[in-house]
Amino acid sequence: MSRRHWMSAAAAVLASALIVPSQAAAEPVPLPADLGMARLSDLVVEKAGGAERLRFSAMIVNIGSGPFELAASRPDTASAWTVSQRLRHADGSTTESPTAAGMIFDTGDSHGHWHVRDLESYDLLRLDNGVKVGTAAKSGFCFFDTDHYASLPGSPTSRVYGPGSCGHADSLDVSMGLSVGWGDEYPWNFTGQYIDITSVANGKYRLRATADQGGLFAESNEANNVTWVDISLSRRKGKTSVKVLRYGPEALSASSAR
Ligand SMILES: [Zn+2]
Numbered sequence: 188m189s190r191r192h193w194m195s196a197a198a199a200v201l202a203s204a205l206i207v208p209s210q211a212a213a214e215p216v217p218l219p220a221d222l223g224m225a226r227l228s229d230l231v232v233e234k235a236g237g238a239e240r241l242r243f244s245a246m247i248v249n250i251g252s253g254p255f256e257l258a259a260s261r262p263d264t265a266s267a268w269t270v271s272q273r274l275r276h277a278d279g280s281t282t283e284s285p286t287a288a289g290m291i292f293d294t295g296d297s298h299g300h301w302h303v304r305d306l307e308s309y310d311l312l313r314l315d316n317g318v319k320v321g322t323a324a325k326s327g328f329c330f331f332d333t334d335h336y337a338s339l340p341g342s343p344t345s346r347v348y349g350p351g352s353c354g355h356a357d358s359l360d361v362s363m364g365l366s367v368g369w370g371d372e373y374p375w376n377f378t379g380q381y382i383d384i385t386s387v388a389n390g391k392y393r394l395r396a397t398a399d400q401g402g403l404f405a406e407s408n409e410a411n412n413v414t415w416v417d418i419s420l421s422r423r424k425g426k427t428s429v430k431v432l433r434y435g436p437e438a439l440s441a442s443s444a445r
Contacts, residue, residue, distance in 0.1 A: 218253025223438025302327025
């Protein structure tokens with residue numbers, strides 16, 4: 188007999204005589220994270236040799252009711268990582284659930300720490316027909332609290348997670364976290380924080396950023412992970428410029444709109 192059925196049976200028999208413990212006391216209340224993207228900013232075109240790069244700042248945010256935490260471990264430096272998401276509950280207990288997320292050390296950023304793959308994805312789409320014309324170079328993220336984004340219930344007023352736990356080359360245990368109401372900003376000038384637009388024609392495009400595009404992580408709302416900015420790209424007299432046409436919803440407005 189399942190626990191739930193047993194409790195129902197017990198309740199039926201004992202209800203008149205005893206106070207039956209609530210289900211909530213027996214099963215910890217989960218405090219799920221909820222990932223989203225803040226408004227994209229700092230759009231600039233960088234010329235690199237003969238190439239053109241559309242650079243931008245992006246910030247992933249946690250607007251859930253609990254922190255977003257990953258813990259990765261490996262038995263030795265020759266072995267692959269196992270990555271788990273650590274889920275917190277209202278009573279302070281935690282459970283770990285395995286994810287298919289991968290780890291990468293060298294993203295070319297010279298940070299000397301570990302990165303989780305595919306936390307965020309960026310792409311550039313034609314505004315008229317949605318055809319994808321570019322994808323961002325950045326592929327790995329060491330995430331932590333960099334900016335306070337929203338004063339939500341349970342949001343700490345000062346940083347809880349810092350960059351130190353992303354480890355170093357020989358680490359066997361690495362962890363990362365993002366507090367409730369906090370964001371992790373990737374500035375426009377970071378390694379890989381761009382889309383190559385060398386062969387993208389003048390016209391109107393949507394620069395789109397998606398948190399957890401692959402659905403690797405547990406969160407309370409999978410429908411508010413995307414933000415975008417529509418832009419006009421033009422080249423005149425050797426100068427390439429980007430004009431912002433309009434912004435799409437960001438994490439909090441994407442949530443309240445549904
Ligand atoms: Zn890094």
